[in-house]
Amino acid sequence: MFLLSQKILKFLVAFGVTLLLFNNIKIVKANAETMLMNQTEINQQIQSLSGWTTDGKKITRTFKFKDFVDAIAFVNKLVEPAEAAGHHPDLSISYNKVTVNLTTHDAGGITQKDFDLAQQITQLAE
Numbered sequence: 001m002f003l004l005s006q007k008i009l010k011f012l013v014a015f016g017v018t019l020l021l022f023n024n025i026k027i028v029k030a031n032a033e034t035m036l037m038n039q040t041e042i043n044q045q046i047q048s049l050s051g052w053t054t055d056g057k058k059i060t061r062t063f064k065f066k067d068f069v070d071a072i073a074f075v076n077k078l079v080e081p082a083e084a085a086g087h088h089p090d091l092s093i094s095y096n097k098v099t100v101n102l103t104t105h106d107a108g109g110i111t112q113k114d115f116d117l118a119q120q121i122t123q124l125a126e
């Protein structure tokens with residue numbers, strides 16, 4: 001009886017520690033996503049994104065399509081990933097061109113969320 005309860009206790013402690021670790025990882029990840037990035041971090045990350053530029057407050061890329069219909073089709077493709085991320089691009093459309101600006105309004109600048117969405121948007125335009 002004593003042995004059994006020792007085993008259960010050990011299991012519960014291990015389970016508790018595992019849960020604690022998982023939650024801490026989630027908190028660290030959530031914080032990193034909403035933390036303003038400095039210019040060095042921005043420059044580093046933008047290198048791996050083709051065609052994107054930055055003014056330090058937002059990241060920008062203009063995508064060019066055959067015509068207006070294709071440009072709008074691209075904009076429509078952005079709805080699902082933006083809603084899923086709870087993060088939305090600022091868009092401007094000029095005939096066959098769509099300019100995408102990404103910034104985290106809640107944080108007042110660029111965060112990891114912008115780079116994550118930029119990567120998805122870049123793939124959708126291919």
Ligand SMILES: C[C@H](O)[C@H](O)[C@H]1CNC2=NC(N)=NC(=O)C2=N1
Nearest residue numbers: 086087088089103104105106107
């Ligand atoms: C409550 C809601 O999730 C927030 O207001 C989100 C919505 N989409 C957003 N999109 C962008 N680009 N920046 C934000 O700060 C932002 N905030």
